[in-house]
Amino acid sequence: MNLFNRIFKIGQAEAHSAVNQFEDPIKMIEQGLRDLRLDLDKALHALAEVKALAIRSRNEAETERGRALDYENKAVLLLQKAHRQEMEAPEADRLATEALLKKTQHEAQATRATQEQQKFEASAQQLDQNVQQLKSTISQWDNELKTLKARVTVSTATKTINQQLAQLDSSGTVALLERMKDKVATEEALAESYGQIAQESKSIDQEIDKALGKDGSGQASADLQALKAKLGLG
Known part of the structure; x- marks a missing residue:
């Protein structure tokens, strides 16, 4: 999405002499606005997708932290059980060690998911700024278009009247x-x-x-x- 190039293109419709000769500035601005609205739709769709990814990463991080905590609790229970001599200490140590390894793995997954969540949220924030800028630009050019249409109406009427006045003597009126x-x-x-x-x-x-x-x-x-x-x- 090249917003500023598109705005510059719209500005050329009013300023450039070649455009004034061969193109209708009003139609070009209307086309530019249609393009901007398409860009806005795409930006809104992308924003929704990125926000969904951020939410998914957040949920994944919470799930992984919960699993890590669960394995930590299991390791504690195994050690407590061995301490009460309800199971062999070496076996309890082995299983507790495995549980702690699982805890570490899930903590790593939680950290990764959190980092992804932060990246997605940053991207969503940038996209949201672009969306707001697009909305502001569209609103501005909508107002500009109304003003330009009024100016064209007035200038056309004035031109017609002036042409008639200029031709009065030549027509013999x-x-x-x-x-x-x-x-x-x-x-x-x-x-x-x-x-x-x-x-x-x-x-x-x-x-x-x-x-x-x-x-x-x-x-x-x-x-x-x-x-x-x-x-x-x-």
Whole structure:
């Protein structure tokens, strides 16, 4: 497991220009995270196996120490039995010696198992540190990936908008808008001009009628007198 080389490889996905041209940094980071998770699974499996070996060695050491103690007790019982003259002293010594040899053998086995237990526990401790480091690295890059995805979304949208703004003049959009603005201003001026002309024409007609006494008040007075005469009110 080459953790730091893998992390460096992930870092290259964002920094190296060739990678930026030919690879998708987000996809590379996602692949890197998948690789790290596979490494984590392997590390957890190895950690479990080493811990199991340490437990087995510990149990073996305890068993061997128990057997050594049992043979020591047997040697004591043999000597005590000879002392009570319940058996021949030479035979008791011989058997007690054999028991003590067995005790020594089991003590050696217990020592060996204890040493193996210590080695396995040291290996398990190192593996556990690697596991914790992998978990921390995966968590860090998970957060980095979320941030990078957000940055890509923003940068893509910004790039699209900037490209559209940069192409506005070349596509004639701004020129079209300016022409429409000028056309509206021209139409407004033309409407105002026609209004002024209409007002001037109306004013001239009113002046002519006034000069000729056709303001309408004389005719209205004549009509009033005719109506009164018709009604016998005059």
